[in-house]
Amino acid sequence: MNTRRVRESLWAAALLLPSLAVFVAFFFYPLYRLVVLGLHQQNRFGTTNRYVGLSQFRDVLTGDEFRSGLWITVQFVLLTVPLGLVLGILLAVAANRRLRGIKIFHTIFASTVASSVAVTSVIFLMLINPQIGYFGDVPFFSLSNPHTALRGVALSSVWENLGLTFIIVLAALQAIPDEINEAAVLDGYGPLRKLWKITLPLISPSLMFLTVVLVIFGFQAFGQIDIITGGGPAGATQTVVYKIFNSQQPIAQGRGAVMAVGLFGVTFLVSLAQLALLERRVHYGN
Amino acid sequence: MPGSAPGTTESDRQVSEIIFEGVTKRFGDVTAVDDLDLRVEHEEFMVLLGPSGCGKTTVLRMVAGLDSITSGTLRIGDRVVNDVEAKHRNVSMVFQSYALYPHLSVFKNIESPLIPRDMTVEGEATPRRLHPHERAERVRAIAETLGLSELLQRKPVALSGGQRQRVALARAIVSRPAAFLMDEPLSNLDAKLRAQTRVELADLHKRLATTFLYVTHDQVEAMTMADRLAILDRGRLQQVGTPRDVYDRPRNLFVARFIGSPPMNAVPATIRIDLGEPWADTGAGRIRLPLLTAALADGASVVIGVRPEDVHRDAGTIDATVRAVEWLGPERHVMCDVAGTTVTIREAAEKRDPQPGERITVGCDPQHVHVFDAQTTERLE
Numbered sequence: 176m177n178t179r180r181v182r183e184s185l186w187a188a189a190l191l192l193p194s195l196a197v198f199v200a201f202f203f204y205p206l207y208r209l210v211v212l213g214l215h216q217q218n219r220f221g222t223t224n225r226y227v228g229l230s231q232f233r234d235v236l237t238g239d240e241f242r243s244g245l246w247i248t249v250q251f252v253l254l255t256v257p258l259g260l261v262l263g264i265l266l267a268v269a270a271n272r273r274l275r276g277i278k279i280f281h282t283i284f285a286s287t288v289a290s291s292v293a294v295t296s297v298i299f300l301m302l303i304n305p306q307i308g309y310f311g312d313v314p315f316f317s318l319s320n321p322h323t324a325l326r327g328v329a330l331s332s333v334w335e336n337l338g339l340t341f342i343i344v345l346a347a348l349q350a351i352p353d354e355i356n357e358a359a360v361l362d363g364y365g366p367l368r369k370l371w372k373i374t375l376p377l378i379s380p381s382l383m384f385l386t387v388v389l390v391i392f393g394f395q396a397f398g399q400i401d402i403i404t405g406g407g408p409a410g411a412t413q414t415v416v417y418k419i420f421n422s423q424q425p426i427a428q429g430r431g432a433v434m435a436v437g438l439f440g441v442t443f444l445v446s447l448a449q450l451a452l453l454e455r456r457v458h459y460g461n
Numbered sequence: 462m463p464g465s466a467p468g469t470t471e472s473d474r475q476v477s478e479i480i481f482e483g484v485t486k487r488f489g490d491v492t493a494v495d496d497l498d499l500r501v502e503h504e505e506f507m508v509l510l511g512p513s514g515c516g517k518t519t520v521l522r523m524v525a526g527l528d529s530i531t532s533g534t535l536r537i538g539d540r541v542v543n544d545v546e547a548k549h550r551n552v553s554m555v556f557q558s559y560a561l562y563p564h565l566s567v568f569k570n571i572e573s574p575l576i577p578r579d580m581t582v583e584g585e586a587t588p589r590r591l592h593p594h595e596r597a598e599r600v601r602a603i604a605e606t607l608g609l610s611e612l613l614q615r616k617p618v619a620l621s622g623g624q625r626q627r628v629a630l631a632r633a634i635v636s637r638p639a640a641f642l643m644d645e646p647l648s649n650l651d652a653k654l655r656a657q658t659r660v661e662l663a664d665l666h667k668r669l670a671t672t673f674l675y676v677t678h679d680q681v682e683a684m685t686m687a688d689r690l691a692i693l694d695r696g697r698l699q700q701v702g703t704p705r706d707v708y709d710r711p712r713n714l715f716v717a718r719f720i721g722s723p724p725m726n727a728v729p730a731t732i733r734i735d736l737g738e739p740w741a742d743t744g745a746g747r748i749r750l751p752l753l754t755a756a757l758a759d760g761a762s763v764v765i766g767v768r769p770e771d772v773h774r775d776a777g778t779i780d781a782t783v784r785a786v787e788w789l790g791p792e793r794h795v796m797c798d799v800a801g802t803t804v805t806i807r808e809a810a811e812k813r814d815p816q817p818g819e820r821i822t823v824g825c826d827p828q829h830v831h832v833f834d835a836q837t838t839e840r841l842e
C-alpha cells in the first residue's frame with residue numbers, strides 16, 4: 176500500500192470517528208449493558224445481582240410470556256402495515272393531480288405527521304371509547320372485547336402513520352415524469368392497469384423503504400397501546416414492548432432485558448429478510 | 462416490401478388526414494393556439510415549425526388527446542375526435558424525452574401498446590386482442606427493421622441516446638396507428654446522429670406510408686424532412702407550404718426571418734415611383750423592385766427583404782460599411798452596415814477578403830427582393 180492510500184484511510188477513519196462515538200455511546204454500549212443485565216438475576220429489592228448466564232435467555236425467549244407478546248406484536252404488524260400502505264397509496268394517488276385547492280387536501284392528509292402519538296391516540300380513544308366514543312359500539316374494533324381490542328389500537332396506529340406514508344408516496348408519484356404517464360395513456364392503459372404496471376413499479380424504492388420502516392414502527396409501538404388499552408383487556412394487547420415496559424420492578428429487570436434483546440434480534444432479522452426479499456423486486460430508475 | 466410497414470397489409474391502411482377547423486386552446490387567460498385552420502393530408506409528412514412557446518407542442522398534444530380543445534373541431538380521418546379519449550384516437554406519439562418505461566425491458570416497452578387494445582389481424586375481419594406469441598412476433602419484426610434485435614432484453618438505462626430514440630419509435634410504430642405524432646424527437650441526439658436519424662425518419666415515412674405530424678424548432682429538420690411546413694408564431698398559423706414555397710415566398714416578415722440561416726436581411730425603406738418604375742429608398746441608396754403593383758404606392762413605408770446569398774458585393778447601388786467577416790470554410794458571411802441596419806452577405810470564400818471598416822457598395826437582382834408592409838409586416842405583391 177502506498178503512502179497516499181494510507182493517508183486517505185487515516186483521514187477516512189478520522190472523519191468517521193465522531194459518528195462512531197455517538198453510536199458507541201448511545202447504541203452499542205446500552206446494548207452491551209442490556210445483554211449483561213440479561214445474564215443476571217436480581218432479587219425483589221434489587222440488592223443482589225446474581226450471574227445466571229444464558230439460561231435466562233433460554234427460559235425467557237422460549238417462555239409463554241415472550242411468545243404470546245411476540246404473537247400479539249406480529250398480529251399488530253400484520254394489521255397495521257398492509258392497511259397503512261394501501262390507504263397511503265390510495266390517498267396519494269387520489270391527491271396527485273393538478274386541481275385548484277388540492278394543496279389543502281395534501282395538508283389535511285399529511286397532518287398526522289405533525290401530531291404526536293399521544294395526541295392521535297387520545298383523539299382515537301375519544302372516538303372508539305366503549306362508554307363515550309362515537310364509534311364505541313362498533314363490534315369489529317371494540318376495545319372491551321379481548322378478541323377485537325388490538326384492531327382498535329391498530330386502526331389508531333394506521334391513522335397515526337398515514338401522514339408519513341402519504342407524504343412519501345406522493346413525493347415518489349410526483350417524481351414520475353408526466354411524459355411516462357402520458358405515454359401509458361396513449362398506449363391504452365386504463366387507470367388500474369397503469370397503477371399496477373407502471374406507477375407501482377416506478378415508486379417501488381419508496382414502497383420498500385415504507386414497508387421496512389412501518390414494520391419497525393409496528394414492532395416498537397408502545398404509546399398508542401398504553402394510552403388506548405393499557406395492555407388490556409385481559410392482556411390482549413400486551414405486545415413485547417409493553418411487556419418490557421411492565422418489567423420495571425427489580426426482580427423482573429433481567430427478564431425485561433432479555434425480551435428487549437430478543438425484540439431487537441427479531442426486528443433486525445425481519446428487516447434483513449425484507450431487504451433481501453424486496454430488493455430483487457425493486458426498480459431503481461435511471 | 463416497399464411502400465408498407467413490416468407486416469402490414471393493404472387492408473390495415475386507413476385514411477388518416479388530420480383536420481383542424483378553427484381550433485383554439487386557452488390555458489386560463491393565455492391563448493396557446495388561436496383559431497387554427499390546417500389540413501394534414503393522408504400519408505403526408507407535415508412539420509409544425511416555430512420558436513419556443515409558439516403553441517406547436519400544444520397542437521400535437523391536442524391531436525394526441527393529452528390536452529382538451531377549447532373551441533373548434535378536430536378530425537382524424539372521417540371522425541370528429543374532440544371528445545374521444547386519447548387511447549381511442551389510434552395515434553401514437555414519440556416524446557422529446559422518449560418516455561420509455563424505465564423498469565421494463567426494450568421488448569416489453571415495444572410490446573406495451575399491443576397489450577391493452579384490439580388489433581387487426583391479417584385474414585380476420587374483426588380486431589381482437591393478440592396472443593402473447595403474436596405480440597412477440599410483431600415486436601421482433603419491428604425490432605429487426607430498426608436494428609434493435611440485439612437489445613430486446615436490455616433496460617432503457619443500458620441504452621445510448623440513439624438506441625432509446627429507436628425504441629421510442631418502435632413503440633410508436635408497433636400498433637400501426639393512423640398517424641404518428643413526434644415532439645422534437647431528435648433534440649436529445651448529438652449533431653452527427655441527428656443528421657443520420659433525419660434520413661432514417663424520412664425513409665421510415667416512405668416505408669410506413671402513414672401520416673406524420675412532426676414538431677420542431679429546428680429549421681434544418683423541418684426543411685429536410687417535411688412534405689409541407691406549417692409555421693406558427695404566438696399561437697397563430699403564419700404560413701403553410703412546401704419548404705421551397707416557404708423559403709422562396711414567405712408570406713410575412715416573421716416567416717421570412719425565421720426560415721433561412723443566416724436569416725433574411727430586412728432593411729426599412731420608402732417606396733419611390735420613378736418614371737413608372739418602383740424603387741425602394743433605404744437612406745443609403747436605392748434599389749430596384751421587381752414589379753409595380755397596386756400595393757406599392759409612392760411614399761409608402763416598407764421593409765425590403767433579401768436573402769444573404771442574393772446580396773452581392775461591389776456590384777450595387779447602396780453604400781455599406783463592412784463590420785465583421787466570418788469565414789466558414791467554403792463560404793463567408795460579411796456583416797455590413799446599411800443606413801444603421803446590419804446586412805449579411807453570404808458569398809463564396811474564394812472572393813477577395815473584405816476588411817472591417819472598408820466602404821463597399823451592395824446590390825441585388827430585383828427578382829430576389831421581397832417587399833413587406835412596414836406596419837402589417839405582410840408580403841406585398
